[in-house]
Amino acid sequence: MYTNAGSQWLQGVRQYLPVTMKRALQQVSDQILCAATELRFGTERAAEILCGNRRIALTAQTPPDAPQPLRLTPQDCCYFFNMITAYSPYAYAGMLQDGFITLPNGCRVGIAGVRLNQGAMDAQACRGSSFSVRIARDVPGAAQCAFPALMAGGQLHNALVISPPGYGKTTFLRDAARRLDSQYGLRVCIIDERMEIAGFYDQRAQFDLGSHTDVVSGCPKTEGMMKAVRALNPQVIITDEIGSAADAQALREVSRCGVGILASAHGMSWKDILRRPNIAGIVDDGIFEMYFVLPPPWDMVKSVRSGLAVGAQERAGIA
Amino acid sequence: MLRWGVGFLAFLACCLLGYRRALYFQRRQETLLGACDLIEHLERGVKSARVTLPSMLAEFAAQQHNGIGDLCAAVSSAWDSGAEEPLENIWQRETEKLTAHGLAAEDMQLIAWIGTQALWGFPGEFFSAARRAIADRQQAARQECEKKGRLAKALGALCGALAFILVI
Structure with a gap:
């Protein structure tokens, strides 16, 4: 059973992320990761973590005096898509038509981008798309x-x-x-x-x-x-x-x-x-x-x- | 007597070399047949929509012990071990090793294309296009096997005969 308490959600998501993103997340403090509600990134757009209404930009590994916002390449997005679908988009066709994939730890990845016939997607269609990883947490006492x-x-x-x-x-x-x-x-x-x-x-x-x-x-x-x-x-x-x-x-x-x-x-x-x-x-x-x-x-x-x-x-x- | 013996051995060696070369062309046919089986295996899996591609590759590798089986085994084990490198790159790299299985450069390009397309989610009319392309390569391989295989065997025998004559 996954509860995704604190920054545990990252353990379940990290394995799908491209290397550049993994490195960028290593620089993020545990406090931010614990408060994160969403991870957003896409082709040629600045990757960011949402903590409620706060947007925290992820930075690429550059010299510390000139941090650059992390922007993923089409290949990175393609890689992420392939990883979350286990290179098998046909097996997730139903979810992809609805525009999302649920990860094993319960986090939901929303996928934007150009849809193919009948709303399907494949890795190539995903090269210009963006993703929103909504961090699902079990919060006992929320209700x-x-x-x-x-x-x-x-x-x-x-x-x-x-x-x-x-x-x-x-x-x-x-x-x-x-x-x-x-x-x-x-x-x-x-x-x-x-x-x-x-x-x-x-x-x-x-x-x-x-x-x-x-x-x-x-x-x-x-x-x-x-x-x-x-x-x-x-x-x-x-x-x-x-x-x-x-x-x-x-x-x-x-x-x-x-x-x-x-x-x-x-x-x-x-x-x-x-x-x-x-x-x-x-x-x-x-x-x-x-x-x-x-x-x-x-x-x-x-x-x-x-x-x-x-x-x-x-x-x-x-x- | 010794000369006759050595001459006969030289004849046998040349014939064997020719036969081995002919087998090399046959291996190409077998490898392409393996690629054809892979296409069918993948198509069945995609239709059922229940098995992921790495699992399908692992299944195929367990069934087929040829060049294509080894290729599938390498890619599926890379997935299982959580390799950070995209599987397309691994597939491309492993495809290059198929030269040992008698494949021509065009065959390897085709197999690399099949793998890449499969890993990109079987876009468009992948299966029919792949089947057509494989059939073309199989036809070419069959013709080559018949011509060059026969030639290799004949050359082997001829060289053997020459060697025999030279020795005695």
Whole structure:
């Protein structure tokens, strides 16, 4: 089981990186690596580490008095692509069509660049592309502040977690799944379409999601939710990044079956959510009983201290 | 009597050299046949989409004990050992060693191209193009084997006869 605590994530990523990048990362302090949320690089563009909203440029090995930003060559990008796909893009065609590859340690590599027929990619197409390695971390306690509201009255209330990308929605859902399973003894089923929550690799989840949690991975959310309700007898369904009309319809069906729902959606605020017609529709249907708007992770430490890490806002209170 | 014996031995040696040269051309055919098998093996693996390329190469190396098998073994073991060098470079380097298997420069260029394309994700109509190219090389190899092989055997026998005459 990989937790990617601290700078451990680098151990799982380093083996895929080109030599220039490995050398550049050796110069980065452990403090930065521990706080890193993303590693971004691409052909002829400056490679950088994101630590929340801070961008730290990686420097090439040059004389110390004249550090140059590290820029990867097309060959380096080709090498990285070949390494993460084990020289076998045909075996990852499904993920590549969706624009990402999940690494064995659960980190997700987003791939930009020109797509070939039917959205496929190969090493040559990748020579001019860029990559974003999102560092997946298991953060026990990420959803702790939400639980008094989420489980008020001893039962789960359907909830929607709202935040922009990179604010920790998936980490929140991961921790919530673990707690619902281990603390509250609920039968949890995760519908993990993009293989991000569980980080499924080599037929097993890379994160601790509770010992009894079922994971339906790599399956479209709509299909996965209905299959789970019919076949897995869940008490709670957890899913990430809802937004399409089909997702909304599936959530309506699931809620009518008496199964609890914990979902997430992209948005900066409650207003953003209401501007998305499919989600606004299910909000109007009253499927969710509460909404959590996550603050930026770089504000998390401050917010946790003041007890506002996750603002549980009942819809009645917001409207 | 001794002269006759030495002459006969010289005759035998020349014939053997000729035969060995003929076998050299045959080895080229066998190596190209191995390349053809490799293409089929890779195509099956890609269709199943379950096996990675290094695993396919390792499987092939375990089945075939010829020049192509050795090439695949070298590349797959480089992958297993976590070599930092791109596998394309390793493939190119190992291909050059195939001269010992009777391959002509064009054959090695073709095998290098096959490896590179496979390692780049089998772009475009790779399999049909590779199969066509291999078939052309096999045809050339067959013709060479027939002509030069026969010639090598005949020359071997002729030289042997000359050596025999000279000795006695």
